[in-house]
Amino acid sequence: MHQVRSWVASAAVGFVRACVVVAVTMLVPAVWAAAVALGIWWGAANPWSWLAPFVLVCVGTLALSRPVCRTVRHLVARWTATVLPDGYRQAGPVTQMSTGFWWNGFGYERTSRDALLDQRWRIRWRDPANWRDLRFTAIAPLTAGVVAAVPVAGVAAAVLGFSQSALPARLLGGLGLVVAVAGAPYAWRPVRPVAVRFLRASAAMALADRVDELTARRADATVTQAAEIRRIERDLHDGAQARLVALGLALATAEKLMATDPDRARALMREARAGAATSLTELRELVRGINPPVLNERGLVDAVRALALDSPLEAEVGADGQLRLDPPVESAVYFGIAELLTNAVKHARASRARISLARDAGDTAVVVEVEDDGRGGAEVRAGGGLAGLRRRLAVFDGTLEVTSPAGGPTRVRMVVPCASL
Amino acid sequence: MRIVVAEDLYLLRDGMVRLMEAYGHQVVATAATGPETLDALLTWRPDVAVVDVRMPPAQSDEGLRAALDARREVPGLPVLILSQHVEQLYARELLADGAGGIGYFLKESVFDADQFIDALERVAGGGTAMDPAVIGKLLSAGPSNRRLAALTAREHSVLGLMAEGLSNQAIGRRLFLSESAISKYTTSLFGKLGITDDDNSNRRVLAVLAYLNSP
Numbered sequence: 073m074h075q076v077r078s079w080v081a082s083a084a085v086g087f088v089r090a091c092v093v094v095a096v097t098m099l100v101p102a103v104w105a106a107a108v109a110l111g112i113w114w115g116a117a118n119p120w121s122w123l124a125p126f127v128l129v130c131v132g133t134l135a136l137s138r139p140v141c142r143t144v145r146h147l148v149a150r151w152t153a154t155v156l157p158d159g160y161r162q163a164g165p166v167t168q169m170s171t172g173f174w175w176n177g178f179g180y181e182r183t184s185r186d187a188l189l190d191q192r193w194r195i196r197w198r199d200p201a202n203w204r205d206l207r208f209t210a211i212a213p214l215t216a217g218v219v220a221a222v223p224v225a226g227v228a229a230a231v232l233g234f235s236q237s238a239l240p241a242r243l244l245g246g247l248g249l250v251v252a253v254a255g256a257p258y259a260w261r262p263v264r265p266v267a268v269r270f271l272r273a274s275a276a277m278a279l280a281d282r283v284d285e286l287t288a289r290r291a292d293a294t295v296t297q298a299a300e301i302r303r304i305e306r307d308l309h310d311g312a313q314a315r316l317v318a319l320g321l322a323l324a325t326a327e328k329l330m331a332t333d334p335d336r337a338r339a340l341m342r343e344a345r346a347g348a349a350t351s352l353t354e355l356r357e358l359v360r361g362i363n364p365p366v367l368n369e370r371g372l373v374d375a376v377r378a379l380a381l382d383s384p385l386e387a388e389v390g391a392d393g394q395l396r397l398d399p400p401v402e403s404a405v406y407f408g409i410a411e412l413l414t415n416a417v418k419h420a421r422a423s424r425a426r427i428s429l430a431r432d433a434g435d436t437a438v439v440v441e442v443e444d445d446g447r448g449g450a451e452v453r454a455g456g457g458l459a460g461l462r463r464r465l466a467v468f469d470g471t472l473e474v475t476s477p478a479g480g481p482t483r484v485r486m487v488v489p490c491a492s493l
Numbered sequence: 494m495r496i497v498v499a500e501d502l503y504l505l506r507d508g509m510v511r512l513m514e515a516y517g518h519q520v521v522a523t524a525a526t527g528p529e530t531l532d533a534l535l536t537w538r539p540d541v542a543v544v545d546v547r548m549p550p551a552q553s554d555e556g557l558r559a560a561l562d563a564r565r566e567v568p569g570l571p572v573l574i575l576s577q578h579v580e581q582l583y584a585r586e587l588l589a590d591g592a593g594g595i596g597y598f599l600k601e602s603v604f605d606a607d608q609f610i611d612a613l614e615r616v617a618g619g620g621t622a623m624d625p626a627v628i629g630k631l632l633s634a635g636p637s638n639r640r641l642a643a644l645t646a647r648e649h650s651v652l653g654l655m656a657e658g659l660s661n662q663a664i665g666r667r668l669f670l671s672e673s674a675i676s677k678y679t680t681s682l683f684g685k686l687g688i689t690d691d692d693n694s695n696r697r698v699l700a701v702l703a704y705l706n707s708p
Contacts, residue, residue: 352601369554381581
């Protein structure tokens with residue numbers, strides 16, 4: 073009973089959707105049909121009967137292609153949750169020059185209104201996406217439109233057939249009804265693959281998007297790097313450098329006191345020695361934060377093993393062989409794992425962790441998984457540590473996925489593509 | 494003692510040679526690269542060698558590898574490793590063969606010349622000497638931590654010093670206690686940890702380190 077009801081519902085919804093698809097995709101062919109009809113109606117003798125339909129076809133197609141594509145994109149997104157980026161050109165800023173004229177990215181105009189209007193038309197007609205839209209309006213009616221028309225045609229056949237009394241016509245009507253009901257849940261569906269295939273951004277548009285993305289990442293990376301360098305400079309300036317000055321002072325004083333007050337000189341020497349030891353400890357911490365020495369000496373896998381040994385968790389490391397990656401990637405992955413282990417101790421209150429490093433099947437990426445038995449609930453929040461880690465990996469086109477249900481366990485998977493394996 | 498010094502930075506190498514000569518020891522050879530180190534160790538068979546971890550040609554862990562290779566060739570060849578940083582990972586690799594005669598220290602341990610030379614002599618005698626930083630890491634690490642919870646604070650500090658390779662007498666001096674008091678502590682903590690007590694201080698250190706290393 074329940075199944076029957078849900079099937080009826082899906083058939084009804086499908087029929088409505090099929091009607092909508094037919095209406096949208098057949099809009100431009102309808103304009104063409106109207107133009108042909110107009111020409112026939114005026115007759116071949118009338119000179120306008122050739123020109124007017126031609127103008128109507130051109131203007132109608134050009135004006136309707138973008139709205140049709142926008143509607144299809146919207147419908148696909150709403151029905152199947154497949155979001156297709158439209159990839160239309162975006163208008164740049166319009167700025168007033170010191171001469172008083174307005175620059176809109178193409179030319180100078182006297183007023184801002186003219187500049188905006190000019191910019192709008194230029195962008196609209198120079199957009200390479202127009203060709204893609206035209207192609208789609210030509211292809212859609214012959215593919216998705218035809219299939220979606222099946223239940224509509226079936227219903228039309230049923231209505232026509234049952235309105236007549238002859239038996240063959242009635243049989244035909246019954247057949248139409250069966251076809252309409254059976255096809256209704258499925259007939260609208262081809263609109264999605266067709267849209268995905270023909271409404272995608274073209275290669276040029278995808279490339280432009282990629283350039284934007286990379287520009288943003290470069291800006292990110294340079295800002296992060298500058299901040300790091302500033303931090304290192306500050307640490308050296310306030311720490312080791314200041315201590316070395318104090319050390320020199322103490323030694324100079326001791327030298328002075330050597331002859332007159334050897335006991336105080338000895339005390340100063342001891343102080344100086346302690347100071348040297350402290351500044352070494354500070355420098356060691358600083359170096360560990362810039363580039364851990366084990367990473368230099370042994371590479372990623374052993375460095376992660378050393379990390380696991382130093383962690384208060386019971387951490388086991390699984391790795392296939394010795395992965396040697398590019399130093400920047402190695403460093404990013406190492407610090408990523410270090411941060412995840414710290415999170416596991418601090419936030420998840422875990423007691424065990426498992427770290428695995430491996431190459432993926434195609435040997436094109438390194439896959440790192442960190443799992444802990446903590447209380448879970450970790451998520452990537454804007455401005456949080458995990459978001460920062462994701463950004464740092466994104467510089468290398470790496471990804472970070474977190475699955476962390478409340479109550480644990482937390483699993484974090486980092487994938488960084490690298491050809492140098 | 495006859496000593497080999499392997500260190501690539503001239504200033505440090507020279508300083509160490511002078512320090513050892515000031516204490517009346519003889520430096521028979523110096524080395525500045527990994528291969529040279531291995532060569533010097535096998536040629537001279539010194540009473541003890543002081544080896545830096547990071548050396549040319551590759552500036553990775555040449556010194557450590559040379560020391561491990563030499564000890565494979567000559568089991569128990571006494572080596573004291575010096576480094577700018579200490580890693581449990583390296584400590585485990587050095588202790589893996591269980592032959593003793595191993596030291597592992599931060600470079601600044603030479604600031605306290607008396608203690609440094611003392612550790613050097615202990616290693617030369619086949620003993621084990623570990624930097625407090627290594628032991629601190631071992632003692633604070635997770636798995637053993639739960640088992641160490643049974644110890645009192647005093648027993649904990651005795652265990653740490655024992656792991657560094659000190660004898661009961663030396664531990665007593667550090668903690669300002671009598672040697673007999675220390676041996677009481679060691680007996681009780683060995684009992685709690687289930688390690689067999691051993692009079693040979695090197696075997697004792699190795700037992701403690703093995704215990705701390707066990708997952």
